[in-house]
Amino acid sequence: MKIILIGNPNVGKSVVFSRLTGAKVIASNYPGTTVELTKGCMRFFNLQADVVDVPGTYSLEPTNKAEEVAVKMLDEADIIVNVLDATNLERNLYLTLELIQKKSEPLIVVLNMWDETKHKGIDIDKDKLEKMLGVPVIATCGLTGEGIKELVLKLRQAHIPNPKDIKGPIWNEIGHIIENVQKLTHRHHSFMDLLQDASIKPPFSLFIAAAVVFFSFMVIRFIGEGLINYLFDPFFENIYTPLLMKLSMFLKETSFLHSLLIGNLVSGHIDYGVSFGILTTGLYVPIAAVLPYIISFYLILGLLEDWGYLPRLAVLGDRLFHRLGLHGYAIIPMILGLGCNVPGALATRLFEERKEKFIAATLMAIAVPCMAQTAMIINLLARFGGQYIFIVFITLFLVWLVLGRLMSRFVKGQSPEILLEIPPYRRPYLKSVLKKLWIRINWFIKEALPMVLLGVAIVNILYFLRVVEFFSFIFSPLLTKVWGLPKEAMGALIIGFLRKDVAVGMLRPLNLSIRQLIVGATILGLYFPCVATFTVLIKELGIKDMIKSIAVMLSTAVVVGFMLNASLSFLGI
């Protein structure tokens, strides 16, 4: 038995889905949060039913890949649950009537966000709507879980609609239905409305955007640093290090196992930045250096997502993105990419044209450092001063701008214009923000942590087998002459294919000058995506475009590395 949840974007399908199945899925307040199919199961009158959450779509004629997936999935449905935003009944009914006309699976209609209709002065006669549509209609509030029980009970009453119930063009029929079931009462503007208007209309909107971005950065740094200085570092220093020292004694410093697990001791001590054993640097990097920033970043991102600010930022940034051959909504993959490039790459499914997909994916993979990489760049450079961290990020930003401009000129194809529904502001619901944070942390621990450990293990094995030496020899002209790096930096470039955070960490034991550290950290960001992003990009772009994209990445790394090294030495850094 398969139950498919379908509906317009941003009506709360994912929230209803997690209520039905108990599955943990990411839900936010902007259209296009879900770009993949998510499957879960539920008990349903002693039956096991598979429930599928699909990307939102406005109609049965898909305009992008995410919608295509959603519409295709309908053919497998035993029951279709059509989720509607009750505050936007008129627009949402279009898909409902299409489903009634064109599909012959049992259908049930869910009016979600029912609680919001009251604040907005919308009165819907649910029973009348049920009669007019000829299928069961249930009112729910996904966030609080109201109405979900009724939905489960009534699933069995879902039945095949009669297409003859719809006479004439769909929009005429919708007008007829709306006239009969919906009454609007006038209502005064609330504080939220005023705030909504202010964050769209310049010049205030620009101040608000600047303030939101600035405070987000400050808070992310504050929480991240706080967690490191007061929680993770003391834990590692005071509790974990003594344990490891015992192990080190037991293993003997010269054994292979010692160099694999503990790594090199620095004058008899473990140095988490330099030792490079699986249990030392391998655990320290993901847990003490990266995880705190993952926590703080995703906490703030979750709040902004649920508040509904991202679509506003997209509108304000639209002009800038146009110059890069994109439109404002490309801010979504970029911001998600700042957390992790994988969801960033997946979000390019929201674009319909090949050109904008290619540009967005390539720019994101090249110039948007993931939080793991950012955290390690901070870890690497902070001791020398914040200005050096700034140089790395301003370089990445300039690459993003210039490369985007070039690609918009030279990549063939069209760049469509923005057409975006702007959801109302909603007060973030603490429980769902924390739940979403937990999903993302959990994902990092499950997916990234093993890769980091593997990465550190491979570093040791490659050095042991002298593979790094071999590649260093081959690429030494590029490394030394063009980028001004020692040929030993090759090890970091090799590991960068696997994990960027470990790769940035590998620069530390090389005793590089500050200029070399800056150039090395920047190149590690530019030259190639990590393996997880790479796999997703191949799937999203196809082999041919992926090869082109990689050609862009590699040549950018060569050119920018050279220019950065030259200009830094000109500046005397």
Place this chain on the structure above:
Amino acid sequence: MIISIAQLKDGQDAKVISVCGGINCRRRLESLGLREGTHIKKIKGLFNHGPVIIKAGHTQIALGKGLAQKVMVELLEKNELI
């Protein structure tokens, strides 16, 4: 007088008369509720060539300037307002 959404002034109410452009463009706009007969209110046109923000029903929609030029509207008289 028939003008495009792009020419509409901020805060004006209007009724959509026709949507020019290809079938895909029309379909996209229609699925967001922008079609002949829709009552809209222009909230703001951003900068000189930025997107235009309108309200149709209870939905706020941002559309690029080029798209906004394709949606032709007629100003609503006071007594036609809801």
